[in-house]
Amino acid sequence: MSKIAxxxxxxxxxxxxxxxxxxPGTPAAQEMEKLDPASQQAKALHYTHDSSTVDPASRxxxxxxxxxxxxxxxxxxxxxxxxxxxxxxxxxxxNGWCSVWSPKPQ
Numbered sequence: 001m002s003k004i005a006x007x008x009x010x011x012x013x014x015x016x017x018x019x020x021x022x023x024p025g026t027p028a029a030q031e032m033e034k035l036d037p038a039s040q041q042a043k044a045l046h047y048t049h050d051s052s053t054v055d056p057a058s059r060x061x062x063x064x065x066x067x068x069x070x071x072x073x074x075x076x077x078x079x080x081x082x083x084x085x086x087x088x089x090x091x092x093x094x095n096g097w098c099s100v101w102s103p104k105p106q
Contacts, residue, residue: 034081035090042098045086051097060099069094072102 037047048054051067059066068074068082075083081091086100
């Protein structure tokens with residue numbers, strides 16, 4: 001399990017809740033910008049556009065095949081760039097990864 005401080009957890013929860021209002025396929029989602037990996041929030045969550053650059057052993061939930069395309073927090077099933085509940089108003093790469101990755105329910 002990820003070691004997230006209580007304050008950071010609360011902040012991330014608020015961000016995720018706000019992200020629930022943006023739906024892929026809507027004009028708002030089509031106008032969103034791609035997430036900058038150098039942004040403060042992206043750095044804090046170790047986001048990268050390419051999950052293959054992250055050592056699987058260093059991940060909070062070690063798994064080789066973790067990427068935004070199979071994360072429960074991504075808001076679309078198709079497309080190279082998709083909305084994410086963790087980064088509202090920004091698009092993440094389907095091959096990206098961050099430390100909040102969570103598997104889609106089977």
